[in-house]
Amino acid sequence: MRGTLVIAGKELRGFFASPTFYVMLFLITLIMSYIYPIQLTLFNQMLMSYVMQPGMPQQQLNIHYGLFLRLLSYLNLMLIFIVPALTMKLIAEEKKMRTFDLLLTSPVKSVDIVLGKYLAALGAILGIMGVAFLYPLVTASFATVNWAPLVISFIGIFLVAGVYAAMDLFCSSLTESALVAYVMSVMMNVSIWFIGLSAEVVDSQKARQVFEHLSLNTHLAGLVEGTVRTSGLVFLLSLVILFIFLAERVVESSRWRA
């Protein structure tokens, strides 16, 4: 536990002291600031057209669906590429620079190493989500925002990012090259996201259910709509635990190899 916190602290400080992290934050802000006014205008147009021709689905008119959900889906898209950038070096670089020797000869367990790095990645993700949360905050100054579903959907995105972080940390543990880790991670993130697509092409009812369950999309959808389903939470958390466990195994095995 002590080891976990020491490592998490070091890595977290590393993120927030690194210029690249701020460049990344800046780019996210740039993209969000570009998308936000466009979405706002679209939402506005939709409201206008409702006034002229009533009969549209009511749901679309809610600011939560009409504006924030769209923003969040862009945020999710960005996270697919950003989380790997955060995690790619966490273990791969230690191996390459031989600083891993220090960790492996320090009185900390493999699980401390992996958890410490995972927590740091979550901290950095939280920073990014904080920046993204500024947009609804600003919106609240001129429109009525329903906070509960909004917060739940942010938590949903955070959980999904947590799944990415666990998978990507596992990728980082597999290689000495940060670049290889990045590419592997993006592929993992994309495939877990789109595994749900298979549900639409298989015939068997059973198979469809399996694919739907495996799809992050399905589980995120519920959370993003502001409803918390236990099965979804359990699924996301078990993915996190699975990949943390796998990464721990990889780190542990490097002690017994050459």
Added chain:
Amino acid sequence: MIEVRDLTKDYGPHRAIHALNFTVKKGDVVGFLGPNGAGKSTTMKIITGFMAPTSGTARIAGFDVFESPLEVKKRIGYLPETPPVYTDMYVRDYLRYVARLKGMEKNRIEKSIDRAVEKTSLGDVQKRLIGHLSKGFRQRVGIAQAIVSDPDVLVLDEPTVGLDPKQMHEIRELIRELRGQHTIILSTHILPEVQATCERAIIINKGRIVAEDSIANLATLEKGRSRLFVRLRREVGDLGAVLSDIDGVMGVESGSSNREWRVNLRGNEDTVDAVSSRLVSQGYGLLEFSPSKVDLEDVFLKLTYGQSRGGEA
């Protein structure tokens, strides 16, 4: 403090070390000497709990490295062949991180960083990025991280490799200063390093220990052997023929010219006396005549490469 029993490590089919046995007592400074590929790093990686042995045991302060790795790691400071430094960290922050990793109590950390910085003369650079430091300074940071947790045992793997002669000298001085505060085991393939820093040497070759003794004893490993350096005014074609009938003369080698010779002897002062009188009586013009023991280098080369520099019978 360090007890190694029948330690064996296989890399696939290749056996890197064969059933090593040695003991290092508390406070000792021991040199682990051997040519490249002898198995020094392998042994050190096992002692530090970095790598598991194929068979055999290693105990540090009574704790088995395999059964209680955390206890062992708390008590060890390790400098691997490549110093494990983060180039994007400041020297002082890095040392603080290592001290925390090693589980030092909070209130002792700053003091022990000060001590490590002072010992390794890093005072001027402690607020610099490690990535901006020269190789010599990085090596010092590596040593500083090994001593920062004030460990009982220091394991230094080739601490001077890749440094220039001045830096090498400084690191050796530093290791000498650490004597008495830690039990130290340092590996090297450079003999003078062991002579300069250690009290005892373990010579290892091809994964086996070939000699283990104090430096002084190793130097006189082949008892009663000595060597004379002789410089003459006149050239002599074959000094061996001149001295051959003296009892105890083993052989001669010429030096840079036919005026300089090395004479290998077995025997006592009588032999030396006889050689000097013969040279004087023959009127060769004896300019220099200095006895020396067979030096450690010969022993080392002989033990590890199966040859001695002296080409006597």
